[in-house]
Amino acid sequence: MIEVVGLGKRYGRTTAVRDLSFTVRPGRVTGFLGPNGAGKSTTMRMILGLDRPSSGHALIDGTPYRELRHPLRKVGALLDARWVHPNRSARDHLRWLARTNRLPPGRVDEVLDQVGLTAVARKRAGGFSLGMAQRLGIASALLGDPEVLLFDEPVNGLDPEGIAWIRGLMRGLARQGRTVFVSSHLLSEMSQTADELIVIGQGKLISQSTVSEFVAAATEHTVRVRSPQVERLQKALVHKGATVEQDGATLVVGGLSSAEIGELAAAHGVVLHELNPQRGSLEEAYMRLTAGAVEFGTS
Amino acid sequence: MNLLAVERIKLFSTRSPWFCMIGALGLTVGFASILAIKSEHVSVGATQGMYLLGLMVVMVMSTLAVTTEYRFGTIRTTFQAVPRRTGALLAKTTVVALVAGLVGEVAAFGSLGAAKLLQPGAALSLSTAADWRAVAGSGLVYALAGVMAVAVGVLVRQSAGAVAILLVVPLLVENLVGLIPDLGAKIQPWLPFQAAGAFLRGTHEGAPYSPWGALAYFAVLAAVLLGAALVVAKKRDA
Structure with a gap:
């Protein structure tokens, strides 16, 4: 479970996230929806202890991320698939990552197999296509067999086959009882993957509801x-x-x-x-909702 | 121990550190060999003539070990896996310093050995404490310079900027300071690589420190830089 309480982030005079509170529960896919620049990535980075919140806090099963002893065993995350040294092989990338949390070296080959990268495991990650890089990123997220998973815009730039694969994977992880938190700026994508939706605009919470409730209310x-x-x-x-x-x-x-x-x-x-x-279209309603947040945000 | 293994895997699983190490050894030992062939009276000190150039290459290697992590985003993956950033960065510093120190020793003794081999008649035995310091001391200077390079890499986060600082300061700035009338000569001993050089080559009459004092001063500078880097990295958004 992820709990975000009064989370805020300011960069100088601009506010990226303000007073954000929500809960992400296990056993379902929770979509994190908002237009580009709404503060989704910043929020995820704060949940993972990478960025320091200006206010509030985020907890993973009641503990701040930075206090987790072996965080990869609890939380797996894919924030950016390009965060890999281009001259390092996929296998070496996972090897050092596994070592940080004392994960058995055998896990590396297991996750490589799980994402279908075994054949290119010893190839330079720099030569990977976006789809392959995304799979490597997902392999790193799955490495510690974590209960909580965060994915930031995982389907961006993927071909239909890759998108279908990621959707299936996320739903499968949720069915196993894990907490799956996935961001997107596309409502159509979220309405097909997520069970629950957290919608933000201009760094503020607009709604947290099930997808069907959101669709009914929005349209x-x-x-x-x-x-x-x-x-x-x-x-x-x-x-x-x-x-x-x-x-x-x-x-x-x-x-x-x-x-x-x-x-x-x-x-x-x-x-x-x-x-x-x-009947208004879903996308129209979403634009109306988040555009409202824009006006609200600058007042 | 675990984090040391992590940083060892990282350092040796890409090619550029290997190139840098080979480059540093090639430059130092190669120069000493040429010198030995050309001169029958080559001295212990002369075989170490390219120490600064080898040191530059090792510092580039050390700082790239950090800046490439910022460049490619793996520093975020690292901090995500190891939220105690100080521990992660200290492990990296330790591994880099050990490798740099080892390269320094191999470069120094390799240079001496090559010269001995090529000019058996020359007086190249390590007979005095000063001779020992000039050769065996290289590893210490390389290791401490590696620490400084890591610290600069963390502070600057950019390969080009960090490399520029690490090359321009020892090769240019420190020598230009000597050109300032009166004041230059007073400041110069307190510049880091002048102090490191004084440790290896011995100090002149009237120097503000003994050779070992010079090394201690160099070590303090490295520790201060590293401390600043750790504090900044802990506070900063990754």
């Missing part, structure tokens, strides 16, 4: 209504507590379903020419 629809008796209908709708925008003979109604509007119109004897539910 909460409006209804387009056309009627020759708009004024009467509008009065009735407002009375019912709906939000109404008028554009000539057309009303855009929020807060009521099309069924409720139709029944209301019938009760008031209003003729309807059109009754059309408008």
